[in-house]
Amino acid sequence: MKLEVTNVSIQVRHHKIVDDLSMTLDQGELIGLIGPNGAGKSTLLRSIIGAGHRSTGRFAIDGVPLSELSALQRARRLAYLPQERHVEWQLPARAVVMLGRFPYRHGFGPPAPECEAAVDRALAAVEATSFAQRSVTSLSGGERARVLLARALAVEAPLLMADEPIAELDPYHQIHVMEILRDKANEGSGVLAVLHDLTLAARFMDRLVLIDRGQVVAEGRPDQVLSDANLRAVYKISTLQEFTSSGPLVLPWQRTDKEGQ
Amino acid sequence: MSDRPRFFLLLAALAVITTVLFASSVVVGAAGTGVSGLLAMVDEGDTQVLSLIIWEIRLPRAILGLTIGSTLGLAGATLQGYLRNPIAEPGVIGVSTAAALGGVIAIYTGLSLAFPLALPLMAIGGALVAVLLLQALAGAGSVLTLILAGVAISSLCGALMSLALNLSDNPFASLEIVFWLLGSITDRSMTHVWLATPFIFTGWLLLATSARALDALSLGEEAALSLGVDLKRVRFLVVSGTAISVGACTAVSGVIGFVGLVVPHLLRPLVGHQPSRLLPASALAGGILLLSADLLVRTIDTPTELKLGVVTALIGGPFFLFLILRLKSMYGV
Numbered sequence: 292m293k294l295e296v297t298n299v300s301i302q303v304r305h306h307k308i309v310d311d312l313s314m315t316l317d318q319g320e321l322i323g324l325i326g327p328n329g330a331g332k333s334t335l336l337r338s339i340i341g342a343g344h345r346s347t348g349r350f351a352i353d354g355v356p357l358s359e360l361s362a363l364q365r366a367r368r369l370a371y372l373p374q375e376r377h378v379e380w381q382l383p384a385r386a387v388v389m390l391g392r393f394p395y396r397h398g399f400g401p402p403a404p405e406c407e408a409a410v411d412r413a414l415a416a417v418e419a420t421s422f423a424q425r426s427v428t429s430l431s432g433g434e435r436a437r438v439l440l441a442r443a444l445a446v447e448a449p450l451l452m453a454d455e456p457i458a459e460l461d462p463y464h465q466i467h468v469m470e471i472l473r474d475k476a477n478e479g480s481g482v483l484a485v486l487h488d489l490t491l492a493a494r495f496m497d498r499l500v501l502i503d504r505g506q507v508v509a510e511g512r513p514d515q516v517l518s519d520a521n522l523r524a525v526y527k528i529s530t531l532q533e534f535t536s537s538g539p540l541v542l543p544w545q546r547t548d549k550e551g552q
Numbered sequence: 553m554s555d556r557p558r559f560f561l562l563l564a565a566l567a568v569i570t571t572v573l574f575a576s577s578v579v580v581g582a583a584g585t586g587v588s589g590l591l592a593m594v595d596e597g598d599t600q601v602l603s604l605i606i607w608e609i610r611l612p613r614a615i616l617g618l619t620i621g622s623t624l625g626l627a628g629a630t631l632q633g634y635l636r637n638p639i640a641e642p643g644v645i646g647v648s649t650a651a652a653l654g655g656v657i658a659i660y661t662g663l664s665l666a667f668p669l670a671l672p673l674m675a676i677g678g679a680l681v682a683v684l685l686l687q688a689l690a691g692a693g694s695v696l697t698l699i700l701a702g703v704a705i706s707s708l709c710g711a712l713m714s715l716a717l718n719l720s721d722n723p724f725a726s727l728e729i730v731f732w733l734l735g736s737i738t739d740r741s742m743t744h745v746w747l748a749t750p751f752i753f754t755g756w757l758l759l760a761t762s763a764r765a766l767d768a769l770s771l772g773e774e775a776a777l778s779l780g781v782d783l784k785r786v787r788f789l790v791v792s793g794t795a796i797s798v799g800a801c802t803a804v805s806g807v808i809g810f811v812g813l814v815v816p817h818l819l820r821p822l823v824g825h826q827p828s829r830l831l832p833a834s835a836l837a838g839g840i841l842l843l844s845a846d847l848l849v850r851t852i853d854t855p856t857e858l859k860l861g862v863v864t865a866l867i868g869g870p871f872f873l874f875l876i877l878r879l880k881s882m883y884g885v
Contacts, residue, residue: 340778366780373774379636380770380825393768393779399828401556426825442771446779 292353292368292449293317294339294481299348301331301338301505308334309346310505318449321476322483323496323513327526331505332485333374336454340371352450366394370446372453376439381426384438388413388423391445413445417471433464440468444475451475453484457491469495489530493517493541501525514539523547555824559833562822566836570618573843577614578606580847612745616737617846618839619752620801621811625838626831627794628812629819630759633766633827634790635695639875641812642798645698645791646705647682648809651802652733653709654678659729660716671732672747672803678709679799686791695773698787735806735861737846748800755797759831762789766827808861810868811838817875 294316301309309331316322324332337343339350339357350357352368360368370391378387391413392406402410414420417437422430427438436456443451453472457465469491476482476497486492492499492513499516501509503525509516517539522530531542624642631640642648658664658674682705689701713733720726765786768776777783801808815838816830823829845863852858 337774340774342774342777361780362777362782363780366778369778371775371778373772373778375772375774377772378770380820380827382770382825386824386826387771390768390771390775390779393764393781396764399764439771442775 292481294369294450294483295349295351295354296335296339297349297351299335299338299346299350301334301344301346303334303344308344308505309338311348312502312505312507314500314507314510316450316452316481316483318481319476319479320481320497321473321495322481323492323499324483324485324502325487325489325492325499325516326502326508330502332502333454335502336371336452336483336485339452340369341365363394366446366448368448369450369452370443370448372440372443372451372456374454374458376432376435376459378427378435378439381428383424384419384427384430385410385414385423387427387438388419388441388445391442394446409445409447410441412447413441416444416474417441418467433460433467436460436464436468437471440471444471448480450481451483453482455485455487457486457488465491489517489522489541489543493539494537513541517541559823559829563832563836566833566840570836570839570843573840573847574614574618577617577843577847578610580850608741609739612740612742613737613846614843615745616740616748616804617843619749620737620805620808621839621842622835623752623755623797623801623838624808624811624842625815625834625836626756626759627798628838629816629827629830629834630762630766630790631794631812632816633830634762634769634786635699636769636772638817639813641810642794643706643809643812645682645686645702645794646709647679647702647795647798648802648807649706649709649713650682651675651679651799652807653713654681655732655803655806656713656716656729659725659732660720662725669743669747672744672800675803676751676799679795679802682709682799683792683795686795687788698791731859732806733861734859735808735864736859737805738857738860740804744804748804751800752797755793755795755800756835758789758793759797762786762793763828763831766831770827806859806861808842808864810864810871811841814868814871815841817871 296312296314299309299312300307312335326332334343338346352360357365388410389402389406392402392409395406396402414423417440419434419437419441422434427435430438440456443453456472457468460468465488472482472484473495496513498511499513500507501516501521508525509521514534519530519532522528527547528543529545529547531544533540627642631642631644632638652675654674654677655671658671663670663674685705686698686701690697717726717729720729765776765781768779768781773783816834819833819837820830823833845867846860849858849860849863
């Protein structure tokens with residue numbers, strides 16, 4: 292299954308947030324969507340799931356425009372983990388993960404065995420089985436982030452988009468979440484994650500899409516995209532870079548517009 | 553899940569209490585209190601009087617107590633789930649006030665004197681106008697727009713009711729308006745029941761249909777949307793369902809506050825905090841609360857009978873304070 296974004300523009304009050312942008316997400320690959328604050332990353336993701344502002348252009352899965360799929364059909368093909376990590380009620384973690392099976396459940400009967408199994412797999416994937424019965428509001432930030440990720444995994448959709456899945460997490464949990472996304476892609480799903488951590492993006496991603504002011508600036512392997520020239524142009528930063536046996540090491544170092552001061 | 557049996561046990565327990573209270577509501581009253589009192593009347597050959605009391609006075613009162621309480625509990629639980637806000641209640645979207653305004657206009661213009669059903673009909677009309685206004689003002693907007701529109705409608709209707717009281721040159725009409733606004737189910741007939749229940753049941757159906765989406769909404773609007781929830785449809789169900797059912801309740805009983813706020817709060821921990829399960833539980837418990845409050849009103853000996861709305865506010869007000877204190881100690885806000 293393949294998600295295609297073709298010539299998409301999104302305008303918010305006469306201001307183009309996304310400008311004629313095209314990209315794809317294929318099964319089996321882990322893609323990082325990177326770019327400075329306000330580049331249009333979250334706006335694009337929200338637009339793909341049908342939230343937010345009116346867009347022009349085409350979103351399609353396997354050639355079928357998303358507008359021709361019903362909400363439930365889209366939900367079964369494309370899972371989405373929003374940036375928002377707030378759960379309003381003190382629901383048990385397992386009940387939160389079970390919400391990922393929403394597109395498959397009807398009526399008020401007990402969940403089907405395959406739903407229970409999908410929830411078990413998702414909880415195991417994020418190592419949250421031990422606290423599955425605890426209330427989600429009583430969990431630590433890292434535990435809660437994992438439970439919400441498990442909710443998105445429980446959809447078991449062939450495509451997954453995650454908006455800043457490692458924001459506000461400690462290094463242990465950042466690496467853990469990246470490993471989970473990596474595993475998901477290795478199992479054959481297409482995974483797209485919005486990231487601000489260039490070091491982890493370089494270390495874990497198959498492909499990076501660098502966007503600035505709503506347009507794709509560079510796309511390709513991490514070592515190609517995270518070039519010193521690209522990062523100076525888009526982020527206005529210099530980096531320390533080294534090529535190790537397990538991939539490129541990129542360390543953001545200094546603001547270039549303040550260099551030499 | 554293993555907590556399913558516990559949930560059904562809770563519903564069964566609530567249903568038993570509701571049944572007992574409903575039966576007591578029919579049996580207890582000023583004339584011939586209790587089963588023995590009623591039997592005594594049968595012995596004395598007063599069966600005609602007895603059936604009159606039961607059918608024309610007590611049964612309508614019990615039915616209204618149950619359905620109105622259930623509506624307020626159900627609508628409160630639905631709105632709290634939909635707005636993701638534990639202090640939401642039917643009043644926040646302005647529907648109760650709009651219905652009250654309709655009723656006040658009926659009394660003010662003297663229409664209710666000429667034609668008694670004018671009062672509930674005008675009140676239902678007021679609630680429906682409020683729904684149309686809400687859909688027009690906040691149909692596609694955010695939850696915040698909905699709350700702001702509700703506050704605006706509520707304050708406008710409140711101002712118009714004050715205006716009616718201010719301009720009323722008939723002291724009896726003023727007194728009637730004030731008493732009606734206090735909220736009561738005394739002296740209502742089966743006609744009121746027939747008038748209100750079709751609207752109330754329609755509203756229940758709409759609210760119940762939104763239940764599953766409310767669970768998904770606990771993750772926020774974006775996540776719910778990505779799971780296939782049709783947000784516009786849910787809003788339509790919640791807003792129209794609340795307006796139609798609560799509007800119809802206000803039409804026959806006047807304004808009865810706090811039930812929709814208090815009941816879902818007490819029940820939430822008992823249903824595992826799941827918004828969809830809170831709906832049937834709150835409906836039953838709302839009926840229980842209102843039937844008990846009404847029994848209290850009937851049995852407490854006061855110079856004039858206490859109004860039901862006054863009693864629920866007396867229970868609800870302090871409960872609200874308790875809630876604030878608890879939230880303060882929980883979150884330090």
